[in-house]
Amino acid sequence: MRFFSSTLSLLAAxxxxxxxxxxxxxxxxxxxxxxxxxxxxRSWRTYGPSASEISxxxxxxxxxISWWSAPGLKFSFIGDKVAIGFGNYTSPxxxxxxxxxxxxxxxxxxTANSTHQFISSTTTSFNLTTQAQLPQxxxxxxxxxxxxxxxxxxxxxxxxxxxxxxxYSKTIEIIGDSLSAGQYATYEGISSxxxxxxxxxxxxxxxxxxxxxxxxxxxxxxxxxxxxxxxWYHASDTSGRAVExxxxxxxxxxxxxxxxxxxxxxxxxxxDNNTHNNVTNEKFLQSYLEFVQGVHQVYxxxxxILVSLWNGFSPVGNSYxxxxxxxxxxxxxxxxxxxxxxxxxxxxxxxxxxxDIGPQYHPTDVGHVKVASHLMQYIKLNxxxxxxxxxxxxxxxxxxWNDQQNY
Ligand SMILES: *[C@@H]1O[C@H](CO)[C@@H](O)[C@H](O)[C@H]1NC(C)=O
Ligand SMILES: *[C@@H]1O[C@H](CO)[C@@H](O)[C@H](O)[C@H]1NC(C)=O
Ligand SMILES: *[C@@H]1O[C@H](CO)[C@@H](O)[C@H](O)[C@H]1NC(C)=O
Ligand SMILES: *[C@@H]1O[C@H](CO)[C@@H](O)[C@H](O)[C@H]1NC(C)=O
Ligand SMILES: *[C@@H]1O[C@H](CO)[C@@H](O)[C@H](O)[C@H]1NC(C)=O
Ligand SMILES: *[C@@H]1O[C@H](CO)[C@@H](O)[C@H](O)[C@H]1NC(C)=O
Ligand SMILES: *[C@@H]1O[C@H](CO)[C@@H](O)[C@H](O)[C@H]1NC(C)=O
Ligand SMILES: *[C@@H]1O[C@H](CO)[C@@H](O)[C@H](O)[C@H]1NC(C)=O
Numbered sequence: 129m130r131f132f133s134s135t136l137s138l139l140a141a142x143x144x145x146x147x148x149x150x151x152x153x154x155x156x157x158x159x160x161x162x163x164x165x166x167x168x169x170r171s172w173r174t175y176g177p178s179a180s181e182i183s184x185x186x187x188x189x190x191x192x193i194s195w196w197s198a199p200g201l202k203f204s205f206i207g208d209k210v211a212i213g214f215g216n217y218t219s220p221x222x223x224x225x226x227x228x229x230x231x232x233x234x235x236x237x238x239t240a241n242s243t244h245q246f247i248s249s250t251t252t253s254f255n256l257t258t259q260a261q262l263p264q265x266x267x268x269x270x271x272x273x274x275x276x277x278x279x280x281x282x283x284x285x286x287x288x289x290x291x292x293x294x295x296y297s298k299t300i301e302i303i304g305d306s307l308s309a310g311q312y313a314t315y316e317g318i319s320s321x322x323x324x325x326x327x328x329x330x331x332x333x334x335x336x337x338x339x340x341x342x343x344x345x346x347x348x349x350x351x352x353x354x355x356x357x358x359x360w361y362h363a364s365d366t367s368g369r370a371v372e373x374x375x376x377x378x379x380x381x382x383x384x385x386x387x388x389x390x391x392x393x394x395x396x397x398x399x400d401n402n403t404h405n406n407v408t409n410e411k412f413l414q415s416y417l418e419f420v421q422g423v424h425q426v427y428x429x430x431x432x433i434l435v436s437l438w439n440g441f442s443p444v445g446n447s448y449x450x451x452x453x454x455x456x457x458x459x460x461x462x463x464x465x466x467x468x469x470x471x472x473x474x475x476x477x478x479x480x481x482x483x484d485i486g487p488q489y490h491p492t493d494v495g496h497v498k499v500a501s502h503l504m505q506y507i508k509l510n511x512x513x514x515x516x517x518x519x520x521x522x523x524x525x526x527x528x529w530n531d532q533q534n535y
């Protein structure tokens with residue numbers, strides 16, 4: 129646990145204060161959105177965290193505490209201001225992304241026992257005139273997997289209201305480890321390939337049940353006390369804060385709280401494949417076979433996609449080659465279930481190249497975009513899903529351009 133916590137606190141400090149790009153400080157503006165509590169201010173109307181108008185995305189427990197990667201919430205509103213109160217289980221300095229309608233993501237850090245105003249009449253694209261016909265939408269996402277927020281309430285102006293949004297008709301769940309949680313990507317959870325896939329479709333609900341260091345097999349891996357074959361069935365993840373709040377007695381996740389997944393993407397095994405964690409090939413195979421069965425029981429109509437593991441690149445001869453992990457075992461899981469028709473194999477070989485992996489062994493933002501794009505096309509070709517995004521950004525701060533020529 130000690131190794132894990134100290135690694136996390138280092139990451140956490142980076143996440144909340146400064147974003148580094150190739151070791152240099154990235155020029156970033158985190159807006160200061162803090163206001164004094166408005167819970168007893170008559171010019172505001174307060175909705176409790178259980179208000180049916182609030183759609184929670186990803187996993188939240190019964191105390192309205194967020195877990196796993198990129199959890200969030202979304203609602204429409206009418207009125208000239210929106211604020212959110214954060215409860216005392218909110219981690220210190222959580223970087224959250226939020227946006228009004230289809231505008232670009234904005235960022236701010238929030239902390240326990242605070243209130244933040246996200247929308248005012250000066251917010252870009254805010255339009256009180258058109259709201260009566262077309263209520264505006266606020267979406268908020270937690271960017272770091274280890275951090276969480278607790279919703280204490282949502283506040284709008286006293287004469288205004290929240291409006292419940294319909295859900296998209298299709299749902300994807302991505303089950304993974306750091307690779308799916310976006311560790312070492314610029315904005316972490318909202319820069320991951322899992323985000324690129326779910327948000328990239330633009331017309332699907334998606335949940336990223338991923339946590340750095342976690343194994344598929346139920347064993348302690350890099351300080352994560354349990355593996356996904358146990359933890360996936362629970363509301364909280366394997367973070368230090370989960371251990372603090374729930375010890376080893378986490379809330380069981382009620383899968384009826386979210387629309388059932390139509391597609392489940394499983395990207396697990398990279399941590400199991402590390403000799404540090406003592407998982408044997410036989411145990412991995414056995415656990416994977418059981419896990420696919422378990423996921424199928426939870427979502428009997430879901431198509432399950434097994435992602436082959438790239439496991440980094442290394443110099444081979446005078447070039448580079450992709451590593452791969454549990455190559456035979458994952459193929460074997462696929463072959464075992466192939467006849468059922470609901471299990472599929474997504475071959476990642478050839479999608480990324482050695483310079484798509486950063487110094488900390490995880491995909492760069494470009495690597496994540498590549499994997500997401502190929503997965504989207506795979507799902508379109510195999511299951512007929514349409515690419516439904518209409519223009520709003522999916523990956524933030526990926527606008528690299530050249531406006532000079534002839535050099
Ligand atoms: C949170 O954001 C504010 C405003 O930009 C900044 O002054 C503060 O240092 C940030 N806090 C942390 C912990 O990053
Ligand atoms: C938040 O407020 C509660 C109640 O006043 C208090 O017990 C708790 O220590 C506060 N938490 C933080 C992190 O400030
Ligand atoms: C949060 O507040 C509740 C009561 O409102 C209290 O029971 C709990 O101990 C507090 N937790 C923290 C971490 O301050
Ligand atoms: C709001 O939208 C209306 C109708 O499109 C437009 O005429 C008006 O200029 C907009 N107001 C602002 C502040 O953008
Ligand atoms: C949409 O799904 C969320 C759970 O993710 C649920 O809380 C909400 O009630 C659903 N909305 C509608 C309109 O069914
Ligand atoms: C792996 O096995 C070795 C030798 O039995 C043991 O020392 C080590 O603690 C084990 N590691 C984990 C993470 O269980
Ligand atoms: C990791 O995966 C490779 C490739 O499939 C396999 O040969 C090796 O036995 C695995 N090693 C561990 C430690 O799991
Ligand atoms: C994955 O793709 C690579 C490169 O095309 C190929 O060599 C390998 O056989 C494929 N693996 C499977 C299981 O299809």
